[in-house]
Amino acid sequence: MSEFEQLYREVILDHYKTPRNHGLLDPSDAVAVGQNPLCGDEVTVSVRFADGDVIESVGFEGRGCAISQAATSMLTDLVKGRTAQEVALMPRDELLDEIGIPLTPVRLKCALLGLGVLKVALHKSKGTPLPEEWGTSSGDISVG
Amino acid sequence: MAVDTPSALDTTALRADFAFLDERVGGKPLAYLDSASSTQKPRQVLDRMRAFYEHEYANVHRGVYQLAERATEGYEDARRKVAALVNAPSEREVIFTRSATESLNLVAYAWGLQNLGPGDAVVITELEHHANFVPWQFIASRTGASFRHIPIDDAGELQLDALDGLARENSIKVVATGLVSNSLGTINPVERLTAWAHEQGAIMVVDAAQAAPHRTIDVQAIGCDFLAFSSHKLCGPSGIGALWGRRELLEAMAPFNLGGEMIRSVALDRTTFNELPYKFEAGTPAIAEAVGFGTAIDYISEIGLPAIEQHEHELTVYAMGRLGELAWLRLFGPPVERRAGIVSFEVAGVHPHDVAQILDWEGIAVRAGHHCTQPLMTRLGVAATTRASFYLYSITEEIDRLVDGLHKVKKSLG
Numbered sequence: 001m002s003e004f005e006q007l008y009r010e011v012i013l014d015h016y017k018t019p020r021n022h023g024l025l026d027p028s029d030a031v032a033v034g035q036n037p038l039c040g041d042e043v044t045v046s047v048r049f050a051d052g053d054v055i056e057s058v059g060f061e062g063r064g065c066a067i068s069q070a071a072t073s074m075l076t077d078l079v080k081g082r083t084a085q086e087v088a089l090m091p092r093d094e095l096l097d098e099i100g101i102p103l104t105p106v107r108l109k110c111a112l113l114g115l116g117v118l119k120v121a122l123h124k125s126k127g128t129p130l131p132e133e134w135g136t137s138s139g140d141i142s143v144g
Numbered sequence: 145m146a147v148d149t150p151s152a153l154d155t156t157a158l159r160a161d162f163a164f165l166d167e168r169v170g171g172k173p174l175a176y177l178d179s180a181s182s183t184q185k186p187r188q189v190l191d192r193m194r195a196f197y198e199h200e201y202a203n204v205h206r207g208v209y210q211l212a213e214r215a216t217e218g219y220e221d222a223r224r225k226v227a228a229l230v231n232a233p234s235e236r237e238v239i240f241t242r243s244a245t246e247s248l249n250l251v252a253y254a255w256g257l258q259n260l261g262p263g264d265a266v267v268i269t270e271l272e273h274h275a276n277f278v279p280w281q282f283i284a285s286r287t288g289a290s291f292r293h294i295p296i297d298d299a300g301e302l303q304l305d306a307l308d309g310l311a312r313e314n315s316i317k318v319v320a321t322g323l324v325s326n327s328l329g330t331i332n333p334v335e336r337l338t339a340w341a342h343e344q345g346a347i348m349v350v351d352a353a354q355a356a357p358h359r360t361i362d363v364q365a366i367g368c369d370f371l372a373f374s375s376h377k378l379c380g381p382s383g384i385g386a387l388w389g390r391r392e393l394l395e396a397m398a399p400f401n402l403g404g405e406m407i408r409s410v411a412l413d414r415t416t417f418n419e420l421p422y423k424f425e426a427g428t429p430a431i432a433e434a435v436g437f438g439t440a441i442d443y444i445s446e447i448g449l450p451a452i453e454q455h456e457h458e459l460t461v462y463a464m465g466r467l468g469e470l471a472w473l474r475l476f477g478p479p480v481e482r483r484a485g486i487v488s489f490e491v492a493g494v495h496p497h498d499v500a501q502i503l504d505w506e507g508i509a510v511r512a513g514h515h516c517t518q519p520l521m522t523r524l525g526v527a528a529t530t531r532a533s534f535y536l537y538s539i540t541e542e543i544d545r546l547v548d549g550l551h552k553v554k555k556s557l558g
Contacts, residue, residue: 001505002170002505005170005505008501009556013556013557037518037527038513038514038527039497039512039513040495040526040527040528041495064495065495065496065497065498066498066501067497067498106497107497107501110497141282141285142285143284143285143290143291
């Protein structure tokens with residue numbers, strides 16, 4: 001068994017079958033939902049703050065591949081007790097290091113979905129910055 | 145229970161031509177079931193390209209020295225082979241492009257921009273690969289033409305009874321359809337669709353990317369006006385494809401890429417264009433790739449397209465039989481009698497990415513995703529499927545391994 005397979009089975013499947021912080025918070029201070037239309041992964045993240053913008057708790061729900069759901073589960077544990085600003089600026093490598101397994105570009109998108117959604121939720125509620133995206137300003141095609 | 149691999153092809157001999165089959169994934173032999181995405185290359189193609197680079201390479205169409213003549217002959221010989229593969233009336237109607245995608249873009253831009261306007265309609269199908277969908281949607285939006293589709297039924301076959309309604313309500317100028325669906329394996333009745341297109345005064349554009357490698361194609365029998373396919377899907381190198389187009393149409397079309405080679409004369413105030421096919425081949429082409437393309441065509445033609453088609457049919461019958469036994473697996477697409485060597489499926493409760501991941505650990509390569517057919521996925525009510533596809537080097541043992549792997553998937557995650 002390769003190291004990747006081993007870690008996948010131990011870490012990913014654990015979080016996938018027993019996700020941490022599962023279930024949306026009620027009440028919550030911020031909610032956001034995001035999808036990866038390429039494969040249908042979907043994640044909803046809810047946040048509650050204490051003391052201004054310290055993240056007190058995070059709850060998520062979703063459906064999709066094991067990596068997208070497991071990564072979001074790991075993320076929720078990672079961010080508790082941190083400020084919104086800090087998490088908004090959290091580099092993706094930090095989450096990827098936490099996941100600990102090498103990912104191909106396709107699975108990378110799965111792994112980072114939850115982080116992106118969380119950053120949107122923080123932006124909506126606390127005005128924190130969103131990560132820079134390339135190529136979103138050129139418009140799209142609409143036909144009748 | 146393993147079945148002897150069907151005898152339409154001597155797969156043992158053929159597989160010896162493919163060094164990639166010696167690759168191991170995690171210590172396990174590779175079962176490559178993703179030929180619909182791209183195909184592996186036999187040593188004959190690789191050897192020919194190497195020999196070309198080592199002994200015949202120079203830029204084409206311009207040099208006076210011998211080497212340049214040899215290079216040009218190699219390139220133009222490849223063009224003749226492409227023409228012969230699809231029974232084109234003349235090799236001068238064959239344009240080398242970068243890919244089937246580029247071929248379809250060429251038609252959409254160079255024919256569409258000039259000939260479409262408000263009141264006109266472009267008709268595609270729900271099955272289309274993005275390469276034969278997005279360019280038409282874009283050109284329709286640019287020209288003010290409307291964008292319509294032929295729907296499919298739940299088995300993934302075109303609803304031909306929708307044709308009358310489409311004809312009545314639209315002034316159709318383009319009908320663009322695939323010959324074989326890359327997601328479902330559906331084989332479309334392109335002769336019938338061509339006749340219908342011509343009745344409306346429309347041109348017929350066929351995306352043969354998934355068909356040309358696997359079955360005999362005859363553009364004269366189909367009657368279509370344009371046909372696109374690529375090299376990398378028929379054991380040739382990537383980076384080169386072909387467009388066949390009817391001479392009168394190509395002559396009337398403005399060029400798509402401009403620059404060197406596609407001109408006759410250039411001056412400050414006026415430029416004239418070269419004759420066919422060079423009008424559409426600007427710049428230095430992918431010369432060695434064209435030679436590789438031609439060699440790949442020789443390779444599959446020698447095996448015989450009907451034999452390849454029969455071999456894949458037998459594999460597909462076997463695959464659908466074995467996969468059909470799995471109660472927790474859902475197959476998409478038409479019955480085996482009406483489909484090519486492509487099988488899309490869904491494992492209950494397991495995401496396609498995870499299916500593909502676990503199969504990868506077993507040394508099995510399948511594709512998981514929307515297969516560049518998002519409108520089709522939406523119609524099927526899924527975001528993605530897992531897809532296995534076969535080619536001349538595929539064997540039943542690989543299908544047995546796929547089924548064993550799927551049992552492991554279900555056990556791990558289902």
